[in-house]
Structure formats: C-alpha cells, structure tokens
Amino acid sequence: MGMEELDEHYLEEAVEMLCRSKAEELRMVGYEHVTSKDVWDCVSSKYEKEGIPHLHKLVNDILSLKATSFMNYLTMSALRGSTFE
Secondary structure (H helix, E strand, O other), X not given: OOHHHHHHHHHHHHHHHHHHHHHHHHHHOOOOOOOHXXXXXXXXXXXXXXXXXXXXXXXXXXXXXXXXXXXXXXXXXXXXXOOOO
C-alpha cells in the first residue's frame, strides 16, 4: 500500500467520522433515523456538477449542515422519487 492509498484511506475514514458525528447531532435534535450515509448523500449532492471540493470546504460543509437544510434535501429527494431506507 503506497502513501497515496494510505492517505486516501485515512481521509475517507475521517470524512466518515465527521458524517457519523453530524448524524448523531441530528438524532439528538429529533431526527431519529439519520445515518452517516444520509449526511454524506446530502452534502455530496452539492458536488455533482463541480466534483469534490478541497478538504477544508468539505469538512466545513459537513460540520455546518443544518437540520433545515437536511430536511430540505430529504423533501426534494422524495419529490424526485428517491427511495429512503
């Protein structure tokens, strides 16, 4: 395993940890069924056109995600016909 692969793996784990943390925060305010995948899907939906941004912006976007923005994302996804687990 090269350094680049190790760094990429480390970054993926760090982003997953941030998403888990945000999911826990959202569960504490009443959104009981939120998962880290839900948080990642919400945040990464903004990057579909431009691609994944620099790490500092990605971290900021995850940590600053508001419950209202998350619910807007879920509502719009439901209206588009996405399924939720």
